Amino acid sequence: MIPNRWIGLALAALVVAGAAAWAGWSGLRTCGWLDRGAGRSGCHGTVRVDGVLPPGTNATVPLGDKVAVIAELRTADGWRNGLIVLDPATGEEAGRYPMPLRHANVRAFVSPDGSELLLVCGFLEGACSESGGSAVLFSTDDLTVFADFPLEDRYLRVFPGMPLPAEEFGHDAVFAAGGGRIVAREGRAGLVLRDANGDEIAPLVERRSSRADLIVSPDGGTIALWEREGAASRGDRLRFWDARDGGALGTIEGDSEWHLRSAPFWSADGATIFMPRSEGGTMLLDRFSAPTADKLR
Amino acid sequence: MRKRGLARLLLAALLAAAGGALWSVSGPCGPIDRILGASGCLASFSVSDLVVTGDTIATDSEGRLVIAGIDYDPDRRRDLRARMVAVTLDPAIGTEIERVDLNMIGYPDQLRISPDGTRLALSCNALYICDRAGGGPPARTGVMLYDRVGERQWLAGIEHAVAPPDAEGRAFELAFSPSGNVVFAHVAFDAVSGNAIQTREQPLPGPTGTVPAAPIIEVAGQTIALELPEGFIPFLRLSTALSPDGNRIAVLARRFSGPGEMRAVIRVHDLATGERLAAHDIREDLVPPIHWHPQRDAVVIARATAPESGAAAELRLYTAGGEE
Numbered sequence: 001m002i003p004n005r006w007i008g009l010a011l012a013a014l015v016v017a018g019a020a021a022w023a024g025w026s027g028l029r030t031c032g033w034l035d036r037g038a039g040r041s042g043c044h045g046t047v048r049v050d051g052v053l054p055p056g057t058n059a060t061v062p063l064g065d066k067v068a069v070i071a072e073l074r075t076a077d078g079w080r081n082g083l084i085v086l087d088p089a090t091g092e093e094a095g096r097y098p099m100p101l102r103h104a105n106v107r108a109f110v111s112p113d114g115s116e117l118l119l120v121c122g123f124l125e126g127a128c129s130e131s132g133g134s135a136v137l138f139s140t141d142d143l144t145v146f147a148d149f150p151l152e153d154r155y156l157r158v159f160p161g162m163p164l165p166a167e168e169f170g171h172d173a174v175f176a177a178g179g180g181r182i183v184a185r186e187g188r189a190g191l192v193l194r195d196a197n198g199d200e201i202a203p204l205v206e207r208r209s210s211r212a213d214l215i216v217s218p219d220g221g222t223i224a225l226w227e228r229e230g231a232a233s234r235g236d237r238l239r240f241w242d243a244r245d246g247g248a249l250g251t252i253e254g255d256s257e258w259h260l261r262s263a264p265f266w267s268a269d270g271a272t273i274f275m276p277r278s279e280g281g282t283m284l285l286d287r288f289s290a291p292t293a294d295k296l297r
Numbered sequence: 298m299r300k301r302g303l304a305r306l307l308l309a310a311l312l313a314a315a316g317g318a319l320w321s322v323s324g325p326c327g328p329i330d331r332i333l334g335a336s337g338c339l340a341s342f343s344v345s346d347l348v349v350t351g352d353t354i355a356t357d358s359e360g361r362l363v364i365a366g367i368d369y370d371p372d373r374r375r376d377l378r379a380r381m382v383a384v385t386l387d388p389a390i391g392t393e394i395e396r397v398d399l400n401m402i403g404y405p406d407q408l409r410i411s412p413d414g415t416r417l418a419l420s421c422n423a424l425y426i427c428d429r430a431g432g433g434p435p436a437r438t439g440v441m442l443y444d445r446v447g448e449r450q451w452l453a454g455i456e457h458a459v460a461p462p463d464a465e466g467r468a469f470e471l472a473f474s475p476s477g478n479v480v481f482a483h484v485a486f487d488a489v490s491g492n493a494i495q496t497r498e499q500p501l502p503g504p505t506g507t508v509p510a511a512p513i514i515e516v517a518g519q520t521i522a523l524e525l526p527e528g529f530i531p532f533l534r535l536s537t538a539l540s541p542d543g544n545r546i547a548v549l550a551r552r553f554s555g556p557g558e559m560r561a562v563i564r565v566h567d568l569a570t571g572e573r574l575a576a577h578d579i580r581e582d583l584v585p586p587i588h589w590h591p592q593r594d595a596v597v598i599a600r601a602t603a604p605e606s607g608a609a610a611e612l613r614l615y616t617a618g619g620e621e
Contacts, residue, residue, distance in 0.1 A: 051555065073553070073554040073555070074554060075532070075553055075554045076552075076583060076584060076601035077350075077532075077585070078424075080464070080553075080554070081464060082553065084554075084555070093556065095528070095530055096530060096553055096554040096555035097530055097553065098464065098530075098531075098532055098533045098554075100463070100533060101464055102424075102461070102462060130461065130463040130464055131461070132461045144510070144511075144530070
């Protein structure tokens with residue numbers, strides 16, 4: 001007959017071992033405490049913002065030293081479309097604003113002087129404003145001030161009046177390096193860096209995931225490719241290049257459970273890149289040092 | 298030693314229980330709060346198996362409160378089934394007089410009672426599926442007419458392409474005509490047949506409504522400064538309720554989302570002078586409606602309730618600045 005105290009000790013040891021195993025497993029996930037401590041993925045930390053669900057589009061725009069995230073927000077009436085302004089590094093909120101839109105699947109553009117924010121309905125939805133329009137313009141000084149915006153081009157890709165690469169480079173080509181560079185498709189699945197005249201500077205990728213988004217840093221100096229499930233682990237992967245010469249700057253790869261909810265975005269000073277994820281009704285912002293050419297030199 | 302330890306444990310448990318009991322009666326709208334008049338709350342009623350969802354509190358021709366909402370039931374296919382119900386309450390003590398199942402699944406947005414009190418008109422919140430038990434078409438806002446025993450007389454749908462819903466799911470203002478023979482829901486419907494008609498009748502202005510949110514609002518020709526708390530960002534629209542004598546207006550502003558101690562504010566103003574008669578800052582989340590109590594000088598509001606099986610509504614009465 002085994003004494004009760006030995007059974008108790010064995011059970012306690014089992015519980016402790018289980019807790020330790022779980023803590024270790026969760027710590028080794030991308031941005032977990034062990035991962036951060038060992039510097040495995042490069043993640044510096046995660047901010048959790050409760051009651052925020054970012055949509056699966058480019059949902060974040062800079063607002064001074066903060067960012068505005070278009071998302072579904074938890075309210076007393078359930079989840080509603082809104083806009084949250086916060087410091088992504090600390091999670092400190094500057095306000096949550098209701099949006100006069102019928103769904104959060106919108107594209108966001110900020111005017112060159114930063115004074116206006118334009119939200120445009122998704123390609124499929126067409127009309128999404130309360131009056132049946134396709135776009136709403138906000139004042140960034142006061143996000144409670146807004147008005148319908150008469151939109152001529154439903155397929156807008158930049159703030160009206162801002163330049164885009166010529167159509168010959170493809171419908172999703174983007175400028176980088178202050179307009180001195182063009183990032184465009186090459187063949188069926190590649191990307192190439194060209195100068196403003198269209199001459200090739202460097203190939204970036206020969207083959208990319210079919211579910212990939214191209215993003216240029218706010219200063220135009222870094223090109224990033226966000227590939228959903230692009231890592232060997234089947235987690236998301238981000239690859240970075242110098243916009244001046246196409247030089248590779250590095251890769252961020254997540255584990256199999258690491259999937260971004262919407263496109264990554266940079267801090268105002270360009271030193272940090274944030275990766276939005278979602279967990280239940282909470283938005284997670286994973287924080288990494290932004291790869292730049294200056295850091296390699 | 299052991300007996301002393303047990304005695305201490307028992308004492309601690311008794312003190313904790315006493316503290317919990319004291320907290321429950323002294324919290325917002327608790328008995329102590331109401332006696333002291335600290336918050337302006339006059340009464341609190343709990344209505345079981347009811348979640349209030351929209352502008353769905355009304356007074357019938359007999360002076361009773363009628364509330365439409367959701368009774369959440371466990372469902373074998375999904376986690377919860379949102380059954381629409383209408384509950385009639387004794388306004389004096391908040392007890393339930395009658396409950397009818399509206400045989401609809403969905404999220405009621407507006408409730409209007411015909412002037413003679415014999416019919417209920419309801420519209421659905423367009424953000425949610427709203428259909429008869431068994432399914433129905435999407436992309437329309439449902440409007441229904443019932444008799445007082447819950448028999449549906451007719452059901453219609455207003456296409457979203459014709460009447461686009463706003464960001465909060467409202468596509469039109471629901472109203473009866475003064476005769477009660479017409480229901481207005483973007484188009485005019487014959488109240489008996491449910492057929493769309495042309496009519497010279499006009500919608501009967503209801504006691505409740507909405508105004509676009511702003512720090513200063515215009516209501517019935519009167520300018521009202523709401524003096525919202527610092528950092529308080531409300532929903533896009535504020536709820537309003539006109540007093541039965543038409544002399545006062547109650548305005549409810551609710552915090553849209555996120556952290557902040559004050560979750561809602563009520564302001565009651567004299568429409569002739571603009572004078573503020575009552576102000577209540579509330580620390581709990583509320584749902585949209587504000588309604589004038591049929592018997593007391595008070596406004597009725599409802600706390601927000603999480604959707605779960607057996608969820609109960611908490612109705613509260615707050616002073617309205619008159620003689621009580």
